[in-house]
Amino acid sequence: MWLTAIVFLPAVGALLIALLPRENVGLTRAVALLASLATLGLGVGLFFAFDPGQPGMQLIEEAPWIPALGVSYKLGVDGISLLLVLLTVVIVPLLLVAPWGRVEDASYKPFAALVLLLETAVLGVFLALDLVLFYVFWEAMLIPMYFLIGLWGGERRAYAAIKFFLYTMAASVLMLVAIVVLYVAAGLGTFDLMQLQGVQLGRSVEFWLFLAFVAAFAVKVPVWPLHSWLPDAYAEAPFAGTVLLSALMSKAGLYGLIRFGWTLFPNAAYELAPWLLGLALVGLLYGALVATVQRDLKRMVAYSSLSHLGLVALGIFAFGPLSLAGSVLQMVNHGIYIAALFLSLAVLWERFARRNVDEFGGVMRFMPRFAALFLVFMLASVALPGTNGFVGEVLILLGTFLTPHKAYAVVAALIAVLSAIYMLWMTQRVFHNPPNPELEPRARDLSIKEVALLVPLALLILGIGIYPKPLLARVEPSVEALIAQAQSRLERVHDPQAQGAVVEEATP
């Protein structure tokens, strides 16, 4: 019941909120916060209930759903999903109480309900072990996000929301078709992921199914060049929506690649790995370069996110034990620091109602406390040692270098230079330089409440940076089990001779 409780508790909260009178904002806030905090509590409990020594799925819950079709309600958790569940339950409460963004009291009720519904959907995606169940959660993420952008977004919100919706929907439909074809082709009469993982498919079937799955996941991340919804959606969404998109929903795509892409279609994945690695690498460089010339802070951080997600995708596509563990950890890390960065932009917006980098200057003079916290977030994003970003980045680079895809790791190491260019440029223009007198009247440093919201993120960044062991110890067995599972189905014999290598370049 543990997993079911964690998945549906936010939805129950949303339901309760729907029943509350719209006028009683205080009560609505209390219920929303309570629901999200209770979910956080369950998440922490899950962390301790989880047995780190056991590599496979744990705490499995299963019940028949549509027995005639072999659709079941099946949830389970392993080290990989555990980390993403923890990320989700940590981020959502912050968004519900953050006093920033465009959400007025009058519309808080639908806002809170949508955020909580989205939390249920995201948690469901991370925990579902049945393909239909997964697909239902997957699509369920879309609807609250559509409304979050459409109702509370910026000037071009309608355009951004529809573009986001259609783009991701189109790709997801491909996955739905692929799920059906897989069901038919496997012929087991079940949608159970763990049973389907054992099925040997025909070469071309596997190839096309893999592509369909990858399309859905890659759009959600997004992987270059399927990202063109991202700048609009990130920039137009309210800050809470941007955080949900960047910190959580992008992870759903990456998670899908790991959980379904590689385990269901390992042969296709290995064969296409060089191409996918290429896309990830292009995205990494491209996002970083484009970020350097953005004037709009939100777009700048959006493109930086594209670049950093490219690095995570690289570690996944390389599929070495270290790189995959690094990618899973970096998914959490990225979720934390990208949320912190967007929330910092929200702080600036809330005070100054501006987002253009040219319109700032000397904010550190007005808001020293905020500047100090921002420094931590910024450093995590440039992967400075001592922050969580470094641990993830170094693991991904090392892990990728240990596979036969060495060259990708070398080029990807440029991210350290590129991210420093745009982040330091932005820091200089916003926080340093002569104080802009226009800002002074509206400048006030962080309130206690705001500090209380941002400090936990800073502590997580430093905590994971200095002592990542508790997380890595839980990821490692699951990652190794997953790789072993995928390898067991490889048709071509891959030579694991090279130290740590699991992948060998396809030889004709």
Added chain:
Amino acid sequence: MELAWLGLLFPLLGALLNGLLGRSVLSKRAVSGIGPGAVGLAFGVAVWVWLDLLKRPPEERSVTLKLFDWIAVGGLDAPVSLLIDPLSVVMMLVVTGVGFLIHVYSVGYMGHDPDYPRYFAWLNLFTFSMLLLVMADNFLLLFVGWELVGLCSYLLIGFWFTRPSAAAAAKKAFITTRVGDFGFMVGLLLIFATFGTFSYGPIFEQAPQVLSPGLATAITLLLFAGAVGKSAQIPLHVWLPDAMEGPTPVSALIHAATMVTAGVYLVARAHVLYELAPVSMAVVAAVGVVTAFFAATIALVNPDIKRVLAYSTISQLGYMFLAAGVGAYAAGLFHLTSHAFMKALLFLAAGSVMHALGGEETDMRRMGGLNRHLPTTWKVFLIGALAMSGVPPLVGFFSKELILEEAFVLGHAGFWLLGLITAGLTAFYMLRAHFLTFHGAPRYDAKSVHPHESPPVMLWPLRALAALTVVGGALWLSIVDFAPFERFLEPVFRAEPAMEARPALALGKGALIALSLGAAAAGIGLAWLLYIKGWRPAAGLRRLGRPLYALLDNKYYVDELYYALFVAPGRALAELLSGPVDRGLLDGLVNGVGRLVDRVGGALRRVESGYIRAYLDWVLVGTLIVLVLLYVYAWGWSWGWGGGGR
């Protein structure tokens, strides 16, 4: 010995206390006590560790202390653990000893700054990071310290962040060194892929068997790329002169005495690898000596006292790399130590001059005649300048002479000659700076500026450093073969090459020393002629020299070159990607597909106008149809007429 980690803890605690409570809770007195006090305690720990090490027999002077597991996953085990050996102890003593004096000096120099607690917090954080760098027992942890000192350098160069020049200089320093760190990082990848560990012990032990010459060359050159960035060698030297935007004690500590020497430390620490790669050794020595020469030529004409010292630092770091590159690691380390004394002294004295002139005046064209007003500062600056020039018996004479001698003896006569010329240039620009600042007629505005000697809290660190500069040579009296410094380091650099296999020399030791002294005398004499006697070269000579002067005055146009080669094209590429490619091509394609669909299916027009509910209905209907089909199919399958083959 087991408590050596206390040396790290004190500065870290100091940084946390002053950083978190300095503005709100602590009094200024408390801040002034905590900042220098933390480093003083760390110095105490360093001395204690050093004495402890001395008590052991030489071959047991290497102790590893594991603190905790850091990144441990898969085959990767990178613990936070410390290595205490003669090399790290020398660095610890320099960092905390010179660092302590600079912290004390800062109490006076920065006393009036409103951000005083922030200053000490970051200076302490720097000390912690630098100690971590030199005490790490594996390459990854060294890299952690390496990046953290870079961060502190960034924060302290930009300490006065409201100045655009300071903010820009901070950014430039961080990004330029990160370019070098890219090489470092790739080197780390290669090291791990080769050895399966980052720990020094196993790596250095296996290296001779495991490393092919090509791999050894690749790894060492990549590590050296990091060193070139951090130690501001050509071609990544451009950040250090700009770094003078930071407070002067910061320049003394970070950008002269300690952080910039990290590259030298890295090469010395990894010398086992370098010795397997003769090509890399040659590159290190060549980059070092060429940098030494070029930086010295720029210092000849620069009018800014801090920038002259900055170029001088780049030049002297070049000497250290020359030493390391020819295999004379101990001599390199000795010059590192000697330079820390001399250059910290010179920077702090320059700070005292700036303080006397009311703050931030660094242009020597607006100084002159300060010797009467600043007698102590004048004296100590002269000691520093003479030591840098290589005048015996000051420490700089011994350490520089040693490097030149080793270069010559080990068969690098060309390097030796360039080093010798550079020594002459050094003597000239140091005394030029001294004469311009302290002698001649005052050129500052005597109506508004009233020079005054600095308070004792600034003068005592100056006196201490001056004393070290005077007596420091006793650590290694190279001319009489009295070398406790070398003997202490012997367990680390055991395999020093070729000392016994000295070729027959064209020049004897006496001749080498005479030539060095001659170079110093020539430089000093020329400076004296030009800036004290007021000698003017003939007009024709001056006209000939003008283009050369312009070239030097513009620092060989390297900044302009880099802008044209990297910054401008990079920005153009980014603009191209951001505009035409991203918003134009990629987004245009997507919108084009959307429009096509829109035209084909007129029904979808409503979606574009925002009736999303209608669309959702269609999604629902579609999903239902799919599910029904599936249901029928599965039902049929269960009756045996399905197509799903097993």
